[in-house]
Amino acid sequence: MAAAKTLWYCTSCGNESPKWMGRCPACGEWNTMVEAPVEKKSSAGGSKGVSKAASSERRPVRLKDIDHSREARVSLGLAEVDRLLGGGMVPGSLVLVGGEPGIGKSTLSLQIPLASGLRTLYVTGEESERQVKMRADRLSGNAADGLETTLIYSETRIEDILSHARELSPELMIVDSVQTMFTDSVESTPGSVSQIKEVAAMLLRFAKESGLPVILIGHITKDGYIAGPKILEHIVDVVLQFEGENRASYRILRSIKNRFGSTSEIAVFEMTGTGLREVANPSEMLIPMHEAGLSGAAICAMLDGSRPLLFEVQALVSSAVYGTAQRSATGFDTRRLNMLLAVLEKRAGFHLSAKDVFLNMAGGLKVSDPAADLAVIAAVLSSNFDYSIPSDCCFAGEVGLSGEIRPVGQTDRRIGEAARLGFRKIFVSSYSPASGSLPKEIKVVKVADVPALVKSLFRNA
Numbered sequence: 001m002a003a004a005k006t007l008w009y010c011t012s013c014g015n016e017s018p019k020w021m022g023r024c025p026a027c028g029e030w031n032t033m034v035e036a037p038v039e040k041k042s043s044a045g046g047s048k049g050v051s052k053a054a055s056s057e058r059r060p061v062r063l064k065d066i067d068h069s070r071e072a073r074v075s076l077g078l079a080e081v082d083r084l085l086g087g088g089m090v091p092g093s094l095v096l097v098g099g100e101p102g103i104g105k106s107t108l109s110l111q112i113p114l115a116s117g118l119r120t121l122y123v124t125g126e127e128s129e130r131q132v133k134m135r136a137d138r139l140s141g142n143a144a145d146g147l148e149t150t151l152i153y154s155e156t157r158i159e160d161i162l163s164h165a166r167e168l169s170p171e172l173m174i175v176d177s178v179q180t181m182f183t184d185s186v187e188s189t190p191g192s193v194s195q196i197k198e199v200a201a202m203l204l205r206f207a208k209e210s211g212l213p214v215i216l217i218g219h220i221t222k223d224g225y226i227a228g229p230k231i232l233e234h235i236v237d238v239v240l241q242f243e244g245e246n247r248a249s250y251r252i253l254r255s256i257k258n259r260f261g262s263t264s265e266i267a268v269f270e271m272t273g274t275g276l277r278e279v280a281n282p283s284e285m286l287i288p289m290h291e292a293g294l295s296g297a298a299i300c301a302m303l304d305g306s307r308p309l310l311f312e313v314q315a316l317v318s319s320a321v322y323g324t325a326q327r328s329a330t331g332f333d334t335r336r337l338n339m340l341l342a343v344l345e346k347r348a349g350f351h352l353s354a355k356d357v358f359l360n361m362a363g364g365l366k367v368s369d370p371a372a373d374l375a376v377i378a379a380v381l382s383s384n385f386d387y388s389i390p391s392d393c394c395f396a397g398e399v400g401l402s403g404e405i406r407p408v409g410q411t412d413r414r415i416g417e418a419a420r421l422g423f424r425k426i427f428v429s430s431y432s433p434a435s436g437s438l439p440k441e442i443k444v445v446k447v448a449d450v451p452a453l454v455k456s457l458f459r460n461a
Contacts, residue, residue: 008033009193014231027230036194074172074213077116080268080278081108084253085238086261089172089213093260094204096178096233097253098218098226099242104251104269104276105217108242109174111139111275112215114146121170125156125180125190139275156190158183158199162206169212175203176217179227196228200235233257250285250363251276254305264305283421286311286363296383299394300375301414301426302367308410308417310394312362313372315379320356331361332376333368340376340399347403348450350384370398371408374427377450378457385458392424393457403450407432418442427453 008017010033015026023030073088082088089095099105106126113120114136124132129152140147151168155161158181165173175181181199182190189195200216207214216236219227226233233239239257244250253267268279279285287299287310296315301308320326329337337359344350357380361367374397382389396414398406407429408414418426419439430446438444447453 006035009036009197009229011193011228012230014193014197014229014234034193036188036192074118075116076112076172077114077118078112078278080280081112081253084240084255084261084265084267086258089215090237090260091213092207092211093237094200094207094214094216094235095238095240096216096218096226096236097240097242098220100220103242103244104271105242106176107135107139107271107275108253108269109176109215109217110135113150113172113174114140116172117145117149118171119149119151119168120172120174121151121153121165121168123153123155123161123173123175125154125175126177127154129154138273156180156182158202162202165206165212166210169210172213172215174215174217177219178203178216178232179219191227193229196232200232204235244364250279262306264307266304266307282307283310283417286365287421293388295386295388296379298375298379298382298389299423300367300372301394301396301418302369302371303408303410303414304369306410306413308413310418310421310423311365311367313375313379314360314362315376315383316356316358317352317380317383318356320354325352325354326356326358328357329359331364331366332359332372336373337376339401340373341380343399343401343403343450344377344380348454350381352380352384355384369408370406371396371414373397373399374405374453378427378453381454381458387458389457390425392422393427394418394423394425395427397427397429397447399450405429405431405447405449405453412438415439415442415444427457 008020010024010027010029012024012029012032013027015024017033020033024032073090075082075088097105097109110122110132113122122132132152136147151170153161153164178196178199179191182195183198183202186194186198203214203216221227237259241254241256243252243254249271251269251271253269255263255265257263268282269276270279298313299310300313301310327334327338337357341352341357345352359376374395377399378389378395396408396411398408400406411428411432415426415438419442423442425443425445427445427447430448432446445456447456
């Protein structure tokens with residue numbers, strides 16, 4: 001019996017090679033080649049399950065003759081998810097949702113048909129029908145319509161799934177998860193590179209031909225990337241990524257790729273006993289939850305994508321108990337904290353080298369926006385002086401190595417969000433561009449450098 005032929009696939013870009021190579025010649029990544037059997041070909045010259053006649057029915061169409069005005073988006077019943085997608089799902093689109101185990105992917109995928117009432121084919125390759133029903137009873141609440149219109153199908157063979165989808169003609173199809181699906185046209189185990197690539201291609205072909213929107217649930221690797229070949233993310237139309245700690249109650253759904261909308265949007269959810277609750281105003285969960293008059297706290301006006309968020313920066317400065325001072329930061333880059341402390345010592349004359357400095361971003365956030373620099377410095381100085389910052393003040397500015405306060409992007413949106421939440425004063429860079437109209441309820445204080453911030457904020461300390 002002849003040995004089965006195999007090819008080597010790159011898990012990063014999907015490039016094929018007849019032999020193993022340490023470095024992929026297409027994308028340049030190292031140690032990403034995995035071996036997989038060659039796909040079986042039918043007598044017609046294509047993969048099994050592909051109709052040659054069906055593919056020849058389509059004809060090229062002139063761009064000006066295409067009418068999309070009557071093609072309305074499909075609402076998923078969750079306002080935050082619809083906004084993240086750009087107003088709902090586009091008919092015939094393929095959406096991939098990824099995230100760590102236990103983050104809430106399956107919960108969200110079942111909440112969508114329960115909340116929308118769409119006639120949905122929910123395909124599960126990881127759970128039985130009874131297990132899905134147990135979760136639905138916990139999530140459904142008053143969603144009696146969703147229980148009536150949701151069809152559960154426990155299957156992993158993609159040919160059977162597509163056959164039932166054509167027969168039932170649902171309004172939405174959800175596949176949980178794509179790594180558990182397999183096709184007979186590929187001789188490898190489910191979850192392999194070749195299986196995921198072929199299954200995704202078959203689902204994409206079916207979605208485009210039928211106009212049925214499809215949601216795929218995807219596992220991620222220990223490095224945080226969606227498991228399988230990188231070509232999976234190229235095939236789909238939208239990639240959404242769940243972020244957040246499993247032990248924390250808040251989750252962030254971020255748009256990584258969106259062919260029909262913006263990728264600078266996020267949706268915030270709170271994990272409760274009855275499922276994911278939409279958080280329409282994330283700033284409310286991140287602003288102070290303690291009595292006024294405490295030192296070491298400052299409010300930062302951050303921008304996550306295009307969405308302004310206000311959150312609390314907490315700092316604690318104390319005398320070093322041991323010989324070497326400690327530097328610890330939660331949700332903030334420790335190296336950047338060390339840089340800001342060096343700027344305070346060199347440019348403003350504050351000697352913190354003999355003191356422990358602890359920094360925490362409230363709400364479990366991981367902050368990379370440079371606008372948090374100004375709030376970090378204000379919180380550190382507030383704890384050092386044991387002087388509380390007024391609760392109606394917030395900050396938005398980047399700190400340079402020479403001690404200057406540099407402007408940050410979309411300052412007007414940050415100011416508007418701060419004014420909407422009741423803040424009366426915001427500190428920004430004096431180099432920020434002038435704006436035409438700003439809310440009258442908030443005072444904009446422009447500071448040029450760190451010494452100017454200290455004089456304006458801690459004059460009575």
